[in-house]
Structure formats: structure tokens, C-alpha cells
Amino acid sequence: MSGARGSVRHYLRVGAPAERIWPLIGDPTRLTEWFPGITDCRVEGSQRTITTATGLTMVEALLTNDPLAHRFQYRITSDLVHEHLSTIDVLDLGDGTSVVQYSCDADPAPLALMIAGGALDGLRTLQQLVEEE
Amino acid sequence: MGRKILFVTTDQQRYDTLGCNGGQLARTPVVDALAHEGIRYERAIPQSVVCMPSRATMITGQHPSTHGVWMNGVPLPTDAPSVADTLLRAGYRTALIGKAHFEPYFDAFGRFLENTLGSVGTTPPGGTHRGFQHLEMATHGVMGNLHYARWMRENHPEMLGQFYATVDADLQVNSAGGGDTGAPQVKVNQVPRDWYHTEWVADRTIAWLDGLDTDEDWFCWMSFPDPHHPWDPPESEMGRVNWRDVDLPVGYPTSPAAREALLDAKPRHWRLWYDGTLVSNYEAPARWVPATLTPDQVREVNARNAVEVELIDEALGRVLRAIAARGWGDDVDVIFTTDHGELQGDFGLLFKGPYHVDALMRLPLIWRPAPSAVVPPAVIRRPVGLVDLAPTFCTIAGVPIPNTFEGTALPTDPNDSRDPVLTEWDSALFGVDVHLRTITHDDVVCTTYLPGTVHDGTEGELYDLADDPLQHENHFDDRSRRARRDDLIDQMRTLRPPETSPRRALIAPV
Numbered sequence: 001m002s003g004a005r006g007s008v009r010h011y012l013r014v015g016a017p018a019e020r021i022w023p024l025i026g027d028p029t030r031l032t033e034w035f036p037g038i039t040d041c042r043v044e045g046s047q048r049t050i051t052t053a054t055g056l057t058m059v060e061a062l063l064t065n066d067p068l069a070h071r072f073q074y075r076i077t078s079d080l081v082h083e084h085l086s087t088i089d090v091l092d093l094g095d096g097t098s099v100v101q102y103s104c105d106a107d108p109a110p111l112a113l114m115i116a117g118g119a120l121d122g123l124r125t126l127q128q129l130v131e132e133e
Numbered sequence: 134m135g136r137k138i139l140f141v142t143t144d145q146q147r148y149d150t151l152g153c154n155g156g157q158l159a160r161t162p163v164v165d166a167l168a169h170e171g172i173r174y175e176r177a178i179p180q181s182v183v184c185m186p187s188r189a190t191m192i193t194g195q196h197p198s199t200h201g202v203w204m205n206g207v208p209l210p211t212d213a214p215s216v217a218d219t220l221l222r223a224g225y226r227t228a229l230i231g232k233a234h235f236e237p238y239f240d241a242f243g244r245f246l247e248n249t250l251g252s253v254g255t256t257p258p259g260g261t262h263r264g265f266q267h268l269e270m271a272t273h274g275v276m277g278n279l280h281y282a283r284w285m286r287e288n289h290p291e292m293l294g295q296f297y298a299t300v301d302a303d304l305q306v307n308s309a310g311g312g313d314t315g316a317p318q319v320k321v322n323q324v325p326r327d328w329y330h331t332e333w334v335a336d337r338t339i340a341w342l343d344g345l346d347t348d349e350d351w352f353c354w355m356s357f358p359d360p361h362h363p364w365d366p367p368e369s370e371m372g373r374v375n376w377r378d379v380d381l382p383v384g385y386p387t388s389p390a391a392r393e394a395l396l397d398a399k400p401r402h403w404r405l406w407y408d409g410t411l412v413s414n415y416e417a418p419a420r421w422v423p424a425t426l427t428p429d430q431v432r433e434v435n436a437r438n439a440v441e442v443e444l445i446d447e448a449l450g451r452v453l454r455a456i457a458a459r460g461w462g463d464d465v466d467v468i469f470t471t472d473h474g475e476l477q478g479d480f481g482l483l484f485k486g487p488y489h490v491d492a493l494m495r496l497p498l499i500w501r502p503a504p505s506a507v508v509p510p511a512v513i514r515r516p517v518g519l520v521d522l523a524p525t526f527c528t529i530a531g532v533p534i535p536n537t538f539e540g541t542a543l544p545t546d547p548n549d550s551r552d553p554v555l556t557e558w559d560s561a562l563f564g565v566d567v568h569l570r571t572i573t574h575d576d577v578v579c580t581t582y583l584p585g586t587v588h589d590g591t592e593g594e595l596y597d598l599a600d601d602p603l604q605h606e607n608h609f610d611d612r613s614r615r616a617r618r619d620d621l622i623d624q625m626r627t628l629r630p631p632e633t634s635p636r637r638a639l640i641a642p643v
Binding site for chain 1: 206237239240241242243244248249278303304305415563638639640641642
């Protein structure tokens, strides 16, 4: 392993333009609709607190929410994490489809695998939700 | 009423830890007796040398390239073929008690039933999970939400701190040492024997069997988490083996120069790991350097491992007595094996990784057919694979072998001919990837390497197991063996199933 920090990326092609996908991502309170295993999500200002199905509570700082670039970034600030940044990008391909990419950088590295692994299921749910609309 | 099946697995157990296989350290009279009455396989080989892919092979009857669990941290799809499901549909009652590990343990979002069922009960939602009607889970220690961990938390919370913490604060496999020698993954554990997970697995197995009607057929996978590290058996039992009296294993070269010369004759990642330059896989402690392993640490690890093996043997004896008391003795097939081996000092190494040698590849496998089937005892020397287990269970139950299964029922006749056995390794983690493809044909094992972080795809290993049982002489580049080597590589390419595409996502470290 190359160090304490891990970087993991997952992406899916979704059969919808970015404008149809973005509302689910850009609204930070809607996380529970598409990210499996997140049972509660509260937003106060630029802080979001999530609770997972295992009862774990994590506080996140919401860093970027850009509806033009279709980029959302957040950082977990709980003690469990030395450093973390997750980035969700929606890339409109111009043909009625988009690529939704979830990137996670974290120290400790195994956390990046776990968070991005959960997010991959989230991307699949997102794809299903949007394509069934 | 047909034959019932007790499938006993351990975790990370070497072939030579059983008395019937020549082991000198642990006393294993129960398994030895099963071997005497049944069939002992001298070269049982896993299709992967880490837990999740190997266990996925056991349940699906498929190679990793087919079931798609190419490394730890890749979950087996819940709709993958399952021999438990096949038996369930044939009328068998089914249970899995102990370590499952078809789904990742690191599961912060609680997405996998293996990790969540403990808070609900023992019957999965919908009635079955992978064909099992009853699941009670345990793993190494008391972390997480598995049934054993919950039971310990609820009944013996004062003992939780006695167990070794398998991962550290950085979520890496813990390298902290303990015991008398400071060996990694060793801890003195004051938990009473009756509360240790080996006993719990046997207790829960007996409880499940007690709930069955006498005339029911059943398939019970009793899966012990030991002797996989951490090596923290109940301290009350450590008097069985004094580590100071333990001989060093024959595979452990005592001189550092001899160790290094052996490692240098193998593909690069062997020596790189030994020196602490490259950690290619999550399963070995990331911060532990094998070159620091001392002879006394090897002795203490082996002593503790032997104690764990003895406790498993005694727990199995208890279950077999309970089975006999139910009047089932003549109608129960017992199959005992493990998912992969443990380096345990060989080449100066511990734990496991991309190293396809006997320490990890030669497994204990005993099949004691139901006495009512009147199968003569035998010793099978030809290689067999864990991929052959699922079709064997079907054969015992008298049900057709699903065409998704890739193995062949285990032989009972020493003269039966078999295809060579395949093993594969793939890992790709945080910038380091390693890929091995191995074929074992009678007494020869040949491994090729695919291009990866430290391999260019030309490397290989070729060992003659008859002349070189310790795999010290790598003949891969010997001119005199080239024809044999190339023939084995051709056979491997012919026999290997096509890979699942696209490759399943890695979603956790383990």
C-alpha cells in the first residue's frame, strides 16, 4: 500500500441529462433517498449529520454545491477520520445521458474503500430512481 | 430419510496441523479418527488463498473467475448459486453456524445481512439467505454485530477487552504484538474456555440440531473462526503446549541469509514484503515487517495455533457425540476442511498473501462418509479442489449436480483420475496490484504472473513437490523443465473458466 491515504472512484452512466439527476444530489437533505444504509440526514447551514443503519453518526462539512458545474463535495469531520473528501460530479454527455462519478479520498485508507463502496450502491439506486421517473 | 451432512470448516489452517497428516504439535484425535474411518485427501487445494473468494468457491462450486469474488472485500451476489439452496430445495433443513464471510465485514452502512442479522434473530427475512434457513454468525473476536459478539456483549461484557483487537485505530490489520515474545496478533486472553467462540459455535450447532425432528435430513455448515489469527485462545488452555518446547517448523530457515537467498529466488514481491518494502494485500498487518520475526515468535505463534486446533477438535467431538445421541450416527457424512492455509513461519513469513506454496495451498480435507453408505477408507494423493465440495454434497444427498457447478464430486477411489486443480490470486488495492494463476497437476505446481505493480508478466514459479516438498527450488526458468512448464501453462489456459465481466467492484478492505 502506498500510504495512509486512500483514493477510490466509482462511476455509472445514467440515462438522463445532468439537470434531471442534479436535484437528488444538490439537495443535501435527499441523501437518504439514494444512499443505501443512511437512515437519517439532518442539515443545518453547511453542516450535515448522517446516521447509518449500524447506528453510526457522522458529522459532515458541506464544502461545494455548484449547480452549474454539477459538483458536490463534503468532508466527514468525525474523530473516526483523519482526513476525508468526497466529490460527486455529474458529467452531462450531451446525448441525454450523464456519467455520475463518486470520488473519495480518505485517511485512513480503508475508509475510502468503505465510503465509496457504499456510494457505489448509491449510484445504482440513483440510476434506478432517475431512469424510472 | 437420507444422509445428513455436517460440513466442518476452520479458517486458515495448515495441512500439517493435524495428527493424521503428520502433525506433531496439536493432538487431534477426533479428526484423526474420522480420517481413519473415512477418506483423507493429501493434496486438497483452495481456488484462492484468502477467505472471501475461497468461501465463495465452497458455496457456489465455482472458481473465483466465475463467481467473481476476486479478492476479499468483493461481496458474493446474494443470488449466486448456493449448494445450500440446492439441498434446501431437495428437502434438507439448512444452517450455517460460525464464520460465513461471503459479504464484507467492514460495513458502516449496514448493507449486508451477515452483519445485520445478529440484531434481528437467526432466521433471515424471507426465510432463507443463500439457501440457509438458520444463520448464527461469529468471527475472530468480539467486534461488530455478529451473533457471537452480541452474545458476549450481553452476557460477558467484562471479557470484551480480553480479545485481541483485530484492526487498529487506522482500520488496518493490527500489527501489535503480545504474549511472551511480542509476536504480532498474539494476546493473552483470560476469557473462560466455555465463552470462547470455538465453544460457542459447537454449542449453537448442537442447539440447532436439537431443534430438528429425528427423521429430517439436514445440512449444517459448522464454521470455526480459528485457528486464523489473532492467536488469543483462552489462557487456561495454554498449558497444553509450552512454546519454549516447540520445534521450529521445517519450512523456517533459521539463518537470515538462508531465508533471504530463498526469497530472492522467487518473484520480487516475496522479498519486498519480507523487507517491509511492499505490502501487497490487506490481510497481513500493514505495519509489520516479516524480517523482524524471531524464532521464538514463530514458536509462540505455533503453540497458540496448536491450542486453537485442539479446542476445535474437542468441540467437534462434542458435536459428534450429540449427533450420536440423537441416533443419527450411521447416517451422517462429516466433511472437515478449511478455506486456506497459513505461512506460520515458512520462509520466515506469517499470515497469507500472493504466495502459492504448500503453507497456503495444501489443506486438511477429511471426508468420513456416513457409515450406512459403506464406503471403504482411503487415502487420495491426487490433487482435489475446494471447488469439488459442492458437487460432493449433492452426490451425498442424491440430488443432481447443478450445471453451474464447476467441480467434480470428491473421489473415493485412489485410482480415480482427475483434472489438475486451479488456483488464482488477484488483488488491486491502493496502487498495488498482483495477479497469479496456478495449476497443480499431481506432484507439480506451476504459477504464472500477470503484469502488475512489481511483475512484468514473465515471472513464474515451478516446483516439484515430490523432490522438493518445501518448495525451495524454483524451476520456472530451467531449460530442462521448459516443456513440462509450457504444457502445464497450456492446460491451465484450457481449463480456466472465462472471467466474469465486468469485474465486480471492490467495496471494502475485507
